[in-house]
Amino acid sequence: MKQQFDVIIVGARVAGSSLAILLGRMGKRVLLLDKASFPSDTLSTHHLSNVHYLEQLGVLDEVEASGLRKIKRMRTYIGDSFVEGPRHSYTLIPRRDLLDHVLLQKATSFPDVELREGYQAVGLLKDEGRVTGVEAVDEKGDRHQLRSALVIGADGRNSQIAKWAEAEVYGEHSAVRPVFYGYYHHVRPLIEPTTEIFLNEGRIGFLFPMEPGMDCLGLEILPDEFQEFAKNPHLFEKTFKQFYGMKERLDGAVLQGKIIGTTGVPNFFRQTGGRGWALVGDAGHSKDPSTGLGINDALMQAFQLVDAIQSWEEGTDWEEALQAFQKRRDEKLGPGYRLTLDYIQTRRAWTNNEQALFQAMAANPMVWNKVVPHLPGLLKEHSKGIPELYGSAEHEAVNFGFQYS
């Protein structure tokens, strides 16, 4: 069995397998190892809005062929009212056992990309401080010393590669919101597939349409509610039924499997790498899933890291290539990170008056006639602490014909 590679990637899900596809295209000898075996699920919902990464990786058709609905609308509820609009491009909600597997199959279709499942990395090999490989244990308990010019940690937010390499952590914020989610058959659908977000009592509910007749429902709750929800899974459905229209729409719906939960997801950036190693995906950057960006971010980082590897091959010093990668990554992910932190910390429970007034306004076209021209200014005014919010609205508006003056 081969023990020498150009690149060893620890972790074979979205970050690791997409990187392997890109390295496979470059003709690199790649070893992907994962302690899990595939296809398998992982703790994650799977709202995926930037499908162009899948297209660039050559797997979009296969992911879509599984029968997923293309979601072109977004609806946000406040109490019994909502705002809804089209999205510029469509969103998919592919389960991770499907998405990760399709990416992996594509990666291993390259002759020099090898996958070893049931292989757990247990340490880094080093030579004079430089990482030169990993030590791994297979399912039988046999140890293997695997060597490569580069070791990539694509091993998720609790990355051991980052720990062993002593990667610096910055921009840290502890987990804020517990998350619970489950899969439901036969939720009464809207006319068009729509991502639905419920902002209610400081909680965030979400409904993601998957294939026809199957939806992923999720709840981000308040930190002190975790124990109660973990002990009483029926609270999930009970809470969901309090959202507008959901009592009727869940009538006859059937939970598939269990309600799954976590106390929350930590928020941080890690340095992108060092001598002989680099991080990609959640290993390098993790944040609360309420904004549904983690998978996109992992895919995007794979493209950025491969650019760094290419530039290194063309003669750029590795440290310099890594610094450029880190700068580009942080510039791209920083705004979404700050928006996510702001969003999850708000925990806004609407007052009765706010809710009643919003409902009255929502039902009155004369109000909208007056209010809409002032909305951009109001948003700008109230985004002073977090300018990315106005910036992101403006950025998205370009897709709908907005022109900068």
Ligand SMILES: Cc1cc2nc3c(=O)[nH]c(=O)nc-3n(C[C@H](O)[C@H](O)[C@H](O)COP(=O)(O)OP(=O)(O)OC[C@H]3O[C@@H](n4cnc5c(N)ncnc54)[C@H](O)[C@@H]3O)c2cc1C
């Ligand atoms: C509750 C929840 C909901 C989420 N919802 C969304 C959403 O709707 N949309 C979205 O975009 N993102 C969402 N995310 C975030 C998303 O799941 C992550 O951003 C994404 O999984 C990151 O992919 P990754 O490949 O970097 O890491 P992971 O998916 O964590 O994969 C890491 C892999 O590394 C392997 N591994 C770890 N250690 C070792 C080792 N020592 N040896 C060998 N293998 C190892 C693991 O077995 C695993 O397969 C959610 C996350 C959570 C927790």
